[in-house]
Amino acid sequence: MKDLLRLRTSLSEEIEALLNEQIKTEAYSSAVYLAMSAWCNRNGFDNSSKYLEKQSYEEREHMMKLFRFVNDMGGHAISPEITNIPQEFESFKSVFEIALQQEISVTAQFNRMADRCFKAKDFMTFQFIQWFLKEQIEEEYVARRVLELFEVIGEEGTGRWEIDKHIPKVHYDGDSEE
Template structure:
C-alpha cells in the first residue's frame, strides 16, 4: 500500500495541531496589540500607538508565515477564531507589562513546538522555526526595553510624554556596535 500519511503531508498530526495552535496565538497577539494601540491612541500616547500598530502588523505576518508553511507542507491550516481581547488598561505601564508577558508566552510556545519537533525528528519544521526564535529575540528585547524606560525616565511630571517619545526609538541591533 502507498504511504498515504507521508504522501499527503510532511507534518505529523501532532506538529500540525501545534502549528495551528501557534497560528491562533499569533492572531491573538495581533489583536491584543491592536487593542493596546487603540488604548494608547485614545489616551494621547501617539508614538506608543504607532509602535503597537506596527507590532500588530508584525504578529499578523508571523501568523501568515505559519499559515502558509502548514499549507505548503500538505497540512490543513485553520483560520482562528479570536475573542475576549482586553481593551481597557489601568495605566500606561500596564500596557507594556502585558506586551512583555505576551512575548514571553509566545517564545515559550515556540520552544514547546521545537521540543516536539526534536522528539519526532522533524528537522524540517525545526529549521523553519529558527526564523521565529530570531524574531523572538528582537520582540522580547523591545518589550523589555520599553518597560526599562519607565524606570529610567520615571512617570512623574512629563515623564509619560517623554517615555512615549522614546518608545518610537527602540531598535534591536543584535549586539552590533553602535
C-alpha cells in the same frame, strides 16, 4: 502498501496541531497589540499607538508565515477564531507589562514546539521555526527595554510624554556586531 498519510502531508498530526495553535497565538497577539494601540490613541500616547499598530502588523505577518508553511507542507491551516481581546488597560505602563508577558509566553510556546519537532524528528519544521526563535530574542529585548523606560525616565510630571516620545526609538541591533 502506498503510504497515503505521507502523500497528503509531511507534517505529523501532532506537529500540525502545534503549528495551528501557534497561528492562533500570533493572531491573538496581533489583536491584543491593536487593542493596545487604540487604548494609547484614546489616551493621547500617539507615538506608542503607532508603535503598537506596527507590532500588531508584525504579529499578523508571523501568523501568515506559519499559515503559509502549514499549507505548503500539505497540512490543513486553520483560520483562527479570536475572542476575549482586552480593550481596557489599567495604565500606560501596564500596556507594556502585558506586551512583555505576551512575548514571553510566545517564546515559551516556540521552545516547546522546537522540543516536540526534535523528538518527532521533524527537522523541516524544526529548521523553519529557528527564524521565529531568533525573532523572539528581538521581541523580548525591545519589550523589556520599553518597560525599562518607565524606570529610567520616571512617570512623574512630563515623564509619560517623554516615555511616549522614546518608545519608537527602541530597537534591537544584536546582529550588527556579527
